Each structure stands twice: as structure tokens, then as C-alpha cells.
Amino acid sequence: MRIGVLLLPADPWAQTVARARHIEELGYAHLWTYDHLSWRRYRDEPWHATIPWLTGVAAATERIRLGTMVTSPNFRHPVTLGKDVMTLDHICGGRLTIGVGAGGTGFDATVLGNVAPTARERTARFAEFVEVLDGVLRSREYTFRGSFYAADEARMIPGCVQRPRVPLAVAATGPKSLRLAARFGDAWVTTGEPNATDRSGAAIEAAVRRQGALLDEQCAAIGRDPASLQRIIVTGDTEERPLASVAAFEDFVGRYERLGFTDVVVHDPRPGDPVLTDDPAIIDAIATLNRT
DSSP, X not given: OEEEEEOOSOXXXXXXHHHHHHHHHTTOSEEEEOOOXXXXXXXXXXXXXXXXXXXXXXXXXXXXXXXXXXXXXXSOOHHHHHHHHHHHHHHTTSOEEEEEOOOOSSGGGTTTXXXXXXXXXXXXXXXXXXXXXXXXXXXXXXXXXXXXXXXXXXXXXXXXXXXXXXXXXXXXXXXXXXXXXXXXXXXXXXXXXXXXXXXSHHHHHHHHHHHHHHHHHHHHHTTOOGGGSEEEEEOOXXXXXXXXXXXXXXXXXXXXXXXXXXXXXXXXXXXXXXXXXXXXXXXXXXXXXXXX
């Protein structure tokens, strides 16, 4: 099981660099950040832009993989995103993974003056977003016209360092998004059932088990080996606290490893945050459990 850490892009830059380097020195496999313009309880707090943030972290580190958890169509166009991704892949020397998701109904959904899309519209938009991002990153020249996006001879030169393109980690919980993960994903990302009222560890695990079975079915339908997808579980705002102790984390990792997951991503605890309340020292304590 590979273990990664998610840092919020909310700290002074010197502090961010020191933390990123420390996480790399501890031997973690990957380091992620959110891709939002503002987020939840940090709406009126410092919050930095994702691509420049990752560019700076790429320059400050050498080995650890980097990524977004996750980028959405709420304020991104896949052609301009693709150019940023290609460039960042060169800056970091091929250490980049782009997590992508459908986007929610939060601040990012309306910040550009748009009416927040319905769930059906978000799903349809996400399908085009992933298809175009995949196409533009694979192609020297790419043309597409759909209901939400268009590209006219979009150039992607010199192309990504990683071939055939930067890996995509597709966040998916329902049948349509899991179909996208099966078709385009190098990895599948889940946090469980995001809108469920039952946020217990048992309920999340049951939801993830159902999602994994459906992903296997979607892979079989297109002739893909389900084992060819990495599977990433992101710990988050649930009743279970896997970072409460080393023993709790070992138990969490063991259970999800048995479910076929290859990677776990934990949030870096933040003093003063009402949700990410675990002791920051736990990140040092569980580092030895990382198995790359």
C-alpha cells in the first residue's frame, strides 16, 4: 500500500516548502493538494492557486509524486488545463498525476457568474471534460466539438514527459463516473459515498465495496483488466479517525488493502482546523508504514 498526504494550499510559502520537503524525506509516495478557488471554511482565509502551488512544490522536491485531488470543470477548460498539465509534467520531471472529478455545488460552481449546474449536467459535463483532457494530452493536435467544450486544432507540443500522457486519477462513485474511470482512468479515487447521511466507517467501507464491484463490471464491459487501475481511498470528513493513532491507521490500511486498494491519501492535520484535528506528529509516526 502506498501512502500519500494532502496539503491544503493555505499556508505561507516558506512553511509550505518546509512541510513538503519533510513529507518527501519521510518517504511518502505522493503529495496532493485541492484544486479550488476557495473552499468551505477557508472561504475568507488565505488560499493559493493550485498550478503555481504545485509548480513551486515541484521545484522544491525531487522524488515524491505530485497531484491534484481533484481538478473539476467548475472553472477549468480541458484545453488550457492540458497545457498547464503538460508544462508542469516537464517542470517536475514526470512526477505528476492529475486527479479529476465532476465538481460540486460549492463556491467554485458559481464564481464565474454561472448558474450552478444540476447533478445531471455535472455528470454530462464531466464526461466531455475527461474525454477532451485525455485527447489533448495524448495528441500533438486535437479537435473536438461537444455540448460543453470545443477544441480547434489545439496544439500540445512537445507533449507530456510521461507517455502516452500524464496519468489521470478519476474520482467516481456512481455508474456513469465509474464508467469514465474504467475507460480513461489510470487510477480510481473515492472517499466513499459523499452524500450519505451515515458517515460511519462501516457505511463508508460498504459503499466503497459496492463501487469497486461496479468498477470491475465497467472494466469487464470494455475488456479492461480491473487490476490495471490503481485504487485510491482518500480519508476525510467521516466518523472514522484513521489518524487517531498508529494502530487505528494500521487497521484502516489493512481493511482497504483487502478491498483491493493500492493507495491511501490522508489529510495533513492542521492546528486550529475544526475538522483536521489530529496530532500533526501522526504523519511522522505512520511514515514507516508506507510501502512503495
